[in-house]
Amino acid sequence: MTSTDYTAQSFTTIIVSAPTPSGVTTVLLNRPTQLNSFNHAVTRDLQLAFNLLSEDERVRCIILTGAGRAFCAGADLSTGTLESDKPVLEHRDEGGQVVLSIHRCKKPVIAAINGPAVGIGITMTLPCTIRLTHKQAKIAFPFVQRGIVPEAVSSWFLPRLIGHSRALHILTTGEVLPGGHRLLDGLFSEVLEGPEEVVRRANEIAEVIATKTSAVSNYLTKAMLWHQKETPEETHLLDSRIMAELYQGADKKEGIQSFMEKRPPKFTGSVEKDLPSNVPWWNEVDTRFRKQSKL
Structure with missing residues (x-):
């Protein structure tokens, strides 16, 4: 089983909690005096954290949140303007690198x-x-007001979405926009009354995911939604192929048996195996x- 001591990592901008007995881990953006603003160190820390958590078989669900009164106030401009120190073709947007690490993570992530x-x-x-x-959280995609384009x-x-x-x-x-604005409909699955409720509710949902769902099923469900086939017919063939193999799996047997016995499931399936x-x-x-090598 792959596991990591997160206190031994050289994180400087985040705190990663050890998994709870049920498998819930929290990634805390921890620059509260800077409103958890984003810089090179945050990029490094988040990429490393999500890459490690993805492979840690103790982890069944991840919560991403911010310390203090902000989640993340955007790019840290205190050290100067945004720019790249690499040639155009070599430049890779740091926000995009973090987003792809989260996207590729094998565990459900709750923001x-x-x-x-x-x-x-x-x-x-x-x-x-x-x-x-929550209803009054300030949400903004301000890129055109900064003379750039949507990133990450x-x-x-x-x-x-x-x-x-x-x-x-x-x-x-x-x-x-406030978190409860109609233009943001569909972006948030729940809009709560105040900030104190957000992490509490995230932990409630994470506990359900960690204790009542199959890690293999969750990974495949996410993949099927983001990596869709082009037609209903192709999707039907994909569904059928996956279901046929899962029918023989331990998680399917446990899911049915626990339901029939009216008890919580104990899923043991591994995304790795x-x-x-x-x-x-x-x-x-x-x-x-x-x-490219020169011939």
Whole structure:
């Protein structure tokens, strides 16, 4: 079993809790005096954390939240303006690198947006499985007001989550909106009354995921939604292939047996060992820059 001592990691901007007995881990953005703003160190820490958590078989669900009154106030501009120190073709958006780490994580991730989430502060949550916030949390995608474009893969995720019409409105104006605004309908699965309720509710949901659901089923469900086939017929063939192999799995047997016996399930399936043989059915793209050798 792969496991990690998170206190031994060299994190400087986040705190990663040890998994609870049920398998819930919290990743806490921990720069409260800077409103958890995003910089190079946050990029490094979040990428490392989600890569480690993805492989830690003790972990069944992850909560991402912020220390203090903010979730993440966006890019840290205190050290100067945003710019790249690499040639154009070598540049990789740091927010996008974090988003892809979360997107590829094998565990469900709940974003508990307890306060302002601006720019990368909100776009980093788009690949999360579940997003929670409260009615007055300040949410903004301000890129056009800064003379840039939507980053962190948000032009791909956002319209798929809330539709092109609302996404274009939000991205074209760059306005700050309260968490309960109608333009954000569909972005958050729950909008709570106040910030103190957000993390509490995230823990309740995480506990359900950790104790009552199959890790293999959750991984496959996420993959089927984000890596869809082009037609209903192709999707039917994919569903059928996956179901046929899962019928023989230990988690399916436990799911049925625990239901019939009216007891909580004890799923033992592993994403590392028990996935159907056709995974991945999608094309995995290597985003690293590679210099072409000269002949």
